[in-house]
Amino acid sequence: MDTNSHGLLSVAAVTTMDKVMNRQIRCSLSLANATALTEPPQVPDTPIETLYVHIPFCHTLCRYCSFHKVKFDESLARAYFVALRQEITAVLRMGYRFNRVYLGGGTTTILEDELIKTIELIRSMTPIREVTCESDPFYFRQGNPEHLRGLIDRMSIGVQSFEDRILKATGRFEKFGSGREQADYISQAIQLFPTVNLDMMYGFAGQTPDSVYRDLEQAMALAPEQITTYPLTPGIGKNRKKCAPIMGPDRYLWHQFISVRHCLGQSFDQQFPWNFNRRQPGLTAHKYVLDGEDCLGVGSGAFGRFGQRFFVSSFDIHDYIAGIHANPNLPGIRFEKQLDSKALRRHELMIMMGHGYLDAAQFKAHSGQNLWQALPLEMAYLMACGALAKQGINYRVTEFGQFLALKMFAGFLSGMDYLREQASAGCHRYAT
Numbered sequence: 259m260d261t262n263s264h265g266l267l268s269v270a271a272v273t274t275m276d277k278v279m280n281r282q283i284r285c286s287l288s289l290a291n292a293t294a295l296t297e298p299p300q301v302p303d304t305p306i307e308t309l310y311v312h313i314p315f316c317h318t319l320c321r322y323c324s325f326h327k328v329k330f331d332e333s334l335a336r337a338y339f340v341a342l343r344q345e346i347t348a349v350l351r352m353g354y355r356f357n358r359v360y361l362g363g364g365t366t367t368i369l370e371d372e373l374i375k376t377i378e379l380i381r382s383m384t385p386i387r388e389v390t391c392e393s394d395p396f397y398f399r400q401g402n403p404e405h406l407r408g409l410i411d412r413m414s415i416g417v418q419s420f421e422d423r424i425l426k427a428t429g430r431f432e433k434f435g436s437g438r439e440q441a442d443y444i445s446q447a448i449q450l451f452p453t454v455n456l457d458m459m460y461g462f463a464g465q466t467p468d469s470v471y472r473d474l475e476q477a478m479a480l481a482p483e484q485i486t487t488y489p490l491t492p493g494i495g496k497n498r499k500k501c502a503p504i505m506g507p508d509r510y511l512w513h514q515f516i517s518v519r520h521c522l523g524q525s526f527d528q529q530f531p532w533n534f535n536r537r538q539p540g541l542t543a544h545k546y547v548l549d550g551e552d553c554l555g556v557g558s559g560a561f562g563r564f565g566q567r568f569f570v571s572s573f574d575i576h577d578y579i580a581g582i583h584a585n586p587n588l589p590g591i592r593f594e595k596q597l598d599s600k601a602l603r604r605h606e607l608m609i610m611m612g613h614g615y616l617d618a619a620q621f622k623a624h625s626g627q628n629l630w631q632a633l634p635l636e637m638a639y640l641m642a643c644g645a646l647a648k649q650g651i652n653y654r655v656t657e658f659g660q661f662l663a664l665k666m667f668a669g670f671l672s673g674m675d676y677l678r679e680q681a682s683a684g685c686h687r688y689a690t
């Protein structure tokens with residue numbers, strides 16, 4: 259942000275937003291008032307958008323990562339996959355239906371044979387429009403990605419950076435090789451799947467707008483259909499401390515965000531401020547998992563949300579497996595939280611901001627209220643800091659507004675970390 263008067267206003271706006279987001283997360287995502295689930299949630303009449311499947315194992319743990327995972331132990335992981343397939347079977351037999359499946363981790367490909375069995379099971383039990391699977395670059399050197407051909411529609415590969423300095427600082431150089439080597443592995447994988455997404459990150463210490471630009475140029479040179487660019491998010495609990503030494507100053511993020519947009523804008527369309535699709539005639543835009551749609555999570559540490567309820571499964575892997583064995587015909591969800599309508603409206607606002615446009619009629623159709631009735635303070639704040647420009651009864655999100663949407667999204671990721679912290683501490687309390 260510039261240091262002219264508008265720039266100072268923008269700095270103040272971002273600082274205020276960070277503080278407000280932090281407070282709101284602690285309030286709306288607190289599990290203090292979550293309750294143990296006594297019976298599974300009612301099966302909705304229409305399909306839930308996404309079945310999220312969590313695989314919580316990694317060979318070694320990256321410094322910045324706040325996702326739920328433990329160090330790989332083969333016998334535990336095999337027992338986990340058996341329980342996971344039991345849970346998936348139970349969920350599908352109960353009548354839940356989904357449009358998409360998203361397999362995330364951890365390292366989903368850590369036991370390729372188990373992963374394949376799991377996807378085959380889902381595909382044999384229900385028609386699915388799109389299966390997305392996360393992976394790391396090294397899998398394409400060490401594994402047999404050709405065995406996943408036809409099973410996975412969208413492969414999302416976590417690169418984070420091609421800069422060796424950053425790979426070393428995050429613990430990924432020793433694990434997955436140099437940036438050049440990783441690019442080489444990915445280039446072999448890219449032909450195998452209809453859609454490949456590369457996850458990149460920025461906001462690391464020592465990164466500049468130029469280095470972010472060069473990093474993304476390397477990502478674009480591999481010609482993936484999608485690139486996702488996450489700002490490094492330190493989380494809220496103990497992950498925050500682990501992340502601090504590798505994190506750049508927050509005030510540098512704006513210029514890096516502009517750099518992301520300029521670089522990817524050459525041949526990609528922005529879907530969200532963190533998500534870009536290659537501009538290509540005939541290429542269908544693939545939906546991103548965090549686009550505000552309903553979701554049911556299976557596996558240890560999975561979250562789900564549909565209707566006004568938020569669901570969380572056990573974060574203790576042994577406890578999760580024992581729970582599935584004890585009740586093999588039920589989902590593994592352990593506790594739920596009722597979401598208040600303000601939190602849902604704010605989430606909707608974040609998604610619309612991310613899309614770059616606030617459609618007044620669409621918001622009213624969802625919430626029964628207009629934007630100013632539902633979120634007066636938020637709207638006043640967004641207008642005052644230049645995040646929105648009025649267009650008739652609707653609002654266009656300015657470039658600065660898109661940056662605020664990115665910060666909101668980072669706040670949302672921190673919120674997930676906050677949930678994980680609380681749920682990890684409390685999972686025995688909620689155990690049946």
Ligand SMILES: C[S@@+](CC[C@H](N)C(=O)[O-])C[C@H]1O[C@@H](n2cnc3c(N)ncnc32)[C@H](O)[C@@H]1O
Nearest residue numbers: 322323324325363364393394416457488490491
């Ligand atoms: C849970 S990871 C799984 C990907 C895979 N295991 C890997 O390491 O490549 C999914 C993505 O989340 C993003 N991510 C993880 N921790 C993050 C953090 N603290 N802030 C922002 N993004 C993060 C990374 O871009 C990563 O590729």
Ligand code: SF4
Nearest residue numbers: 316319320323363364
């Ligand atoms: S970034 Fe990927 S490999 Fe690293 S700890 Fe997180 S899930 Fe595991």
